[in-house]
Amino acid sequence: MEDYKFLFKVVLVGNAGVGKTCLVRRFTQGMFPPGQGATIGVDFMIKTIEIDNEKVKLQIWDTAGQERFRSITQSYYRSAHALILIYDITSQPTFDCLNDWLREIDEYANNRVLRVLVGNKIDKEDREIPSHVGQDFAQRHDMRYLETSAKQADNVEKLFVQIASELMEQAKSKGISSDSPQSLPFNTRTSKSINDYCCNR
Amino acid sequence: MMSSNEDYITLDEINNALELLDRDEIASRKRLATFTNQWPTVIKEVDSVTKKFSTLTSIKENLSQIQTRIHDSSKLAEDISSKVRQLDKIRGRVSECQKRVQDLLDLQLCSEGVQIAMKNDELEQAAGHIHRYLSIDQTKLQRTADDMAQDCSMITSALKHLQEASELLQDTVSKRFEHASLVQDSKSIERYFKIFPLLGMHEVGLEKFVDYLGRLLKVSADKNLKNVMETPLSSNRASVIFADGLTFIFEEVAKTIEVQQPLIETHYGPEYVLKFLSHLQIHCDTFGDILLRTFLKTRKIRELLKTVWEESDANAAARPDSKDIDLLVEEIVMILARYDLYAQFVCKRTVNADGVEPKTRTAKTVLDNSRLCCCIQEMMGKYLELERYYMEESIRKAVLMDTIEGDGDAALTSSMVDDVFFIVRKCVMRSLRSGSLDVLCAVINNAVNALEADMCAVLTQVLSAGYPGSGYFNRFTPDLDKVRRTFLAALNSTEVAVEYSKSLSQAFRDEVPARLRGCHAEKLDSCLHDFSRVNASLVAANRSGFRQLQSSLIEPKALAWTEPFYEQHFTLDETEFAQTVADNPFVVALVRNIDGTLAEFRARLTPNNYDMLVVAVAAETATQLERAVMKTEFNRLGGMALDKVVRTLINYFSGASAWPVREKFARLVQVTTVLNLERASDLNEFSNPDSGMRFSWKLTPDCIRQILRLRVDFREDDIRKVQL
Numbered sequence: 001m002e003d004y005k006f007l008f009k010v011v012l013v014g015n016a017g018v019g020k021t022c023l024v025r026r027f028t029q030g031m032f033p034p035g036q037g038a039t040i041g042v043d044f045m046i047k048t049i050e051i052d053n054e055k056v057k058l059q060i061w062d063t064a065g066q067e068r069f070r071s072i073t074q075s076y077y078r079s080a081h082a083l084i085l086i087y088d089i090t091s092q093p094t095f096d097c098l099n100d101w102l103r104e105i106d107e108y109a110n111n112r113v114l115r116v117l118v119g120n121k122i123d124k125e126d127r128e129i130p131s132h133v134g135q136d137f138a139q140r141h142d143m144r145y146l147e148t149s150a151k152q153a154d155n156v157e158k159l160f161v162q163i164a165s166e167l168m169e170q171a172k173s174k175g176i177s178s179d180s181p182q183s184l185p186f187n188t189r190t191s192k193s194i195n196d197y198c199c200n201r
Numbered sequence: 202m203m204s205s206n207e208d209y210i211t212l213d214e215i216n217n218a219l220e221l222l223d224r225d226e227i228a229s230r231k232r233l234a235t236f237t238n239q240w241p242t243v244i245k246e247v248d249s250v251t252k253k254f255s256t257l258t259s260i261k262e263n264l265s266q267i268q269t270r271i272h273d274s275s276k277l278a279e280d281i282s283s284k285v286r287q288l289d290k291i292r293g294r295v296s297e298c299q300k301r302v303q304d305l306l307d308l309q310l311c312s313e314g315v316q317i318a319m320k321n322d323e324l325e326q327a328a329g330h331i332h333r334y335l336s337i338d339q340t341k342l343q344r345t346a347d348d349m350a351q352d353c354s355m356i357t358s359a360l361k362h363l364q365e366a367s368e369l370l371q372d373t374v375s376k377r378f379e380h381a382s383l384v385q386d387s388k389s390i391e392r393y394f395k396i397f398p399l400l401g402m403h404e405v406g407l408e409k410f411v412d413y414l415g416r417l418l419k420v421s422a423d424k425n426l427k428n429v430m431e432t433p434l435s436s437n438r439a440s441v442i443f444a445d446g447l448t449f450i451f452e453e454v455a456k457t458i459e460v461q462q463p464l465i466e467t468h469y470g471p472e473y474v475l476k477f478l479s480h481l482q483i484h485c486d487t488f489g490d491i492l493l494r495t496f497l498k499t500r501k502i503r504e505l506l507k508t509v510w511e512e513s514d515a516n517a518a519a520r521p522d523s524k525d526i527d528l529l530v531e532e533i534v535m536i537l538a539r540y541d542l543y544a545q546f547v548c549k550r551t552v553n554a555d556g557v558e559p560k561t562r563t564a565k566t567v568l569d570n571s572r573l574c575c576c577i578q579e580m581m582g583k584y585l586e587l588e589r590y591y592m593e594e595s596i597r598k599a600v601l602m603d604t605i606e607g608d609g610d611a612a613l614t615s616s617m618v619d620d621v622f623f624i625v626r627k628c629v630m631r632s633l634r635s636g637s638l639d640v641l642c643a644v645i646n647n648a649v650n651a652l653e654a655d656m657c658a659v660l661t662q663v664l665s666a667g668y669p670g671s672g673y674f675n676r677f678t679p680d681l682d683k684v685r686r687t688f689l690a691a692l693n694s695t696e697v698a699v700e701y702s703k704s705l706s707q708a709f710r711d712e713v714p715a716r717l718r719g720c721h722a723e724k725l726d727s728c729l730h731d732f733s734r735v736n737a738s739l740v741a742a743n744r745s746g747f748r749q750l751q752s753s754l755i756e757p758k759a760l761a762w763t764e765p766f767y768e769q770h771f772t773l774d775e776t777e778f779a780q781t782v783a784d785n786p787f788v789v790a791l792v793r794n795i796d797g798t799l800a801e802f803r804a805r806l807t808p809n810n811y812d813m814l815v816v817a818v819a820a821e822t823a824t825q826l827e828r829a830v831m832k833t834e835f836n837r838l839g840g841m842a843l844d845k846v847v848r849t850l851i852n853y854f855s856g857a858s859a860w861p862v863r864e865k866f867a868r869l870v871q872v873t874t875v876l877n878l879e880r881a882s883d884l885n886e887f888s889n890p891d892s893g894m895r896f897s898w899k900l901t902p903d904c905i906r907q908i909l910r911l912r913v914d915f916r917e918d919d920i921r922k923v924q925l
Binding site for chain 2 (some may be wrong): 009040046072075078
């Protein structure tokens with residue numbers, strides 16, 4: 001048996017180029033890959049961290065932001081314990097798309113999934129979305145909020161550690177093994193293609 | 202030694218002194234003799250030393266001579282070496298000069314040769330001259346020409362000629378190539394194609410050549426498209442004609458690469474292969490794009506995808522048939538597989554080019570960034586949507602057409618579970634053919650979601666609806682037996698489905714890595730792990746089914762079976778006891794009732810479910826019996842009679858189930874034990890650590906006292922005295 005007590009799946013989504021891969025690389029490998037090409041399909045990374053002396057294994061799914069990979073991305077929502085929705089604080093369009101992403105999350109994800117909104121690239125000076133706007137948006141949609149810089153490693157560790165500890169608390173309070181997300185009332189899927197309303201391409 | 206003369210007083214003393222002196226004298230003589238003997242040798246040695254002195258002077262002279270000579274020689278050597286150095290330099294210059302002269306001569310020759318060759322239209326020769334000219338260091342050549350401008354205008358003019366000729370030749374070859382490519386004169390094309398690199402026109406040549414190849418490919422691609430469009434629906438390839446068409450394009454491009462790559466490597470150099478591939482890929486992109494777009498249009502994929510997720514069930518008839526979708530999905534997955542094959546081929550070609558790994562990465566980059574790849578990725582998305590629709594629709598059908606199988610000896614099972622897992626396996630294995638792990642993983646995710654949302658949900662629904670018992674109201678339930686069969690089949694299905702789900706995920710874990718190139722095992726594993734979600738929800742459904750059985754079947758039955766217990770009395774005399782032991786109608790009836798009920802289920806349930814039922818019946822019977830016992834009065838013989846009843850029951854249940862049931866009777870056995878005591882005080886033995894009896898009570902002290910009070914022959918005082 002592998003040496004961990006909790007296993008969580010974390011899925012990152014958001015428009016192309018907001019820095020999903022960089023965030024994951026920063027967290028899992030401690031580096032900022034310059035000139036990162038667009039992710040193809042889904043990347044998969046594992047990192048085991050220790051919280052309160054307990055080993056927590058995070059399986060991180062780094063999805064492609066481009067529209068044509070949406071079908072692949074969608075299939076991961078349901079098994080996710082946590083969803084990280086990312087936008088770029090220097091790009092209004094990536095913020096404007098958040099509603100589309102939320103619609104998709106509501107449609108496919110487990111309704112008790114932990115949702116975190118992340119404004120990335122705070123190292124940049126040409127900010128377009130003020131902090132409080134992101135904060136408000138997150139509050140309105142019942143999400144955690146954090147601003148990060150994958151480049152300068154600001155809040156990256158914190159983001160994942162917070163997610164892991166919150167999921168651990170959840171799992172402990174439910175007294176359910178983290179291995180199997182408990183079966184939920186099966187909400188009937190209403191599956192309409194999101195292709196029609198997302199601006200990102 | 203001796204003292205002064207005045208000291209010699211006696212003769213003896215004098216004699217003694219004399220003697221001493223004599224001895225001294227003798228010794229001195231001896232020494233003198235030795236010295237005398239040595240003298241000649243000393244003289245000799247002094248002579249020889251004197252002689253040697255004279256030679257030393259000459260050695261010194263010699264040495265100083267040698268020194269001067271060495272000094273002179275070194276000076277000479279230095280002179281010589283510097284001269285040699287100078288000579289070397291000069292020789293270098295001379296040879297360079299010779300080379301330049303040779304170059305100049307060549308230049309002259311080239312210049313003349315080019316003019317002649319051009320005049321005679323011998324392009325290869327002209328190009329050969331130009332190539333020679335181009336291989337000469339151009340800057341030095343120019344300097345030479347400048348240096349010699351005053352003396353010899355010939356060189357300058359030759360240079361001018363050559364430059365002009367080179368330009369002319371470039372122009373001519375380009376034009377002729379264009380012309381040849383227009384009239385598709387493949388011989389001339391090859392001829393001019395080989396001339397370009399001689400003129401230093403690698404890039405231009407490659408571009409023009411690929412343009413030409415592209416035009417050739419376009420002809421066959423157009424013909425191919427026409428064929429595809431004109432294929433009659435009756436053709437046996439009609440359902441995969443677009444995949445066939447794409448295959449044809451890929452084959453043509455691959456053939457072109459295979460034929461031209463050696464030419465490129467020979468005439469242009471291996472470093473141009475990648476450039477060649479990326480130029481050619483642009484053409485391939487175009488053909489692929491056109492074909493795939495026609496595919497989407499002809500097969501009405503966009504419209505299909507819109508109707509597929511129509512929500513209104515009223516429109517169910519208008520929804521595409523899963524069989525049609527099945528065919529379409531087959532074709533798309535074939536398209537994906539062909540692209541995968543093509544991509545493998547292209548990447549492999551560049552490895553062969555020089556066997557260096559980074560090259561592959563760049564060839565892969567060329568492909569990954571190609572328009573074709575983008576189209577294919579979009580196609581993957583469409584495939585996934587359609588595959589998901591097919592899977593969910595087929596599962597829906599399987600649920601609708603569910604029939605319960607198994608009569609007589611076989612356990613009741615539902616055809617739905619078999620069908621559902623067959624569909625899931627089919628879809629996942631199909632996605633494996635796409636050659637993409639991402640596609641495979643997405644289909645696995647969708648399969649898990651569908652199993653959970655569709656199959657598990659249906660089973661949960663049936664099982665939580667409950668098992669209609671034999672109560673008064675259920676007598677009027679129509680199709681009572683059918684409802685019961687459905688319930689039991691669902692109960693069995695949950696168990697079977699867990700098995701299926703486990704073995705299916707294991708099968709994928711075993712089979713996929715062998716059949717998928719570059720399979721990321723952990724990624725696959727993480728997706729397959731989600732099958733545990735399905736298992737958990739099946740187990741939960743099974744539990745809820747047993748809870749239903751418990752409340753509507755087991756509890757009422759056990760209550761009814763134990764009812765006659767109240768009619769018995771357990772304050773027996775010897776005669777009554779003997780009779781009861783010989784024939785206890787209560788226990789006979791109880792076992793018969795239980796056996797009758799279990800027999801009804803034995804054939805209808807899977808072994809595990811049946812065992813689970815036996816255990817549940819045993820537990821409930823024990824509970825109900827205990828409840829009855831607690832309302833009955835006993836004497837010693839009555840307690841013994843009860844012990845007999847309990848033993849009979851335990852024996853029966855142990856034989857009925859493969860699972861241990863004895864523990865379900867543990868409490869009842871303890872109750873019986875208490876009721877069987879000779880005296881109430883015997884209980885003290887149980888709590889005495891020295892008694893050697895290890896006994897862990899499942900009964901509370903209060904409970905034990907209560908049981909003791911059931912014995913009519915125990916006095917309250919004694920009971921109170923018992924230490925517990």
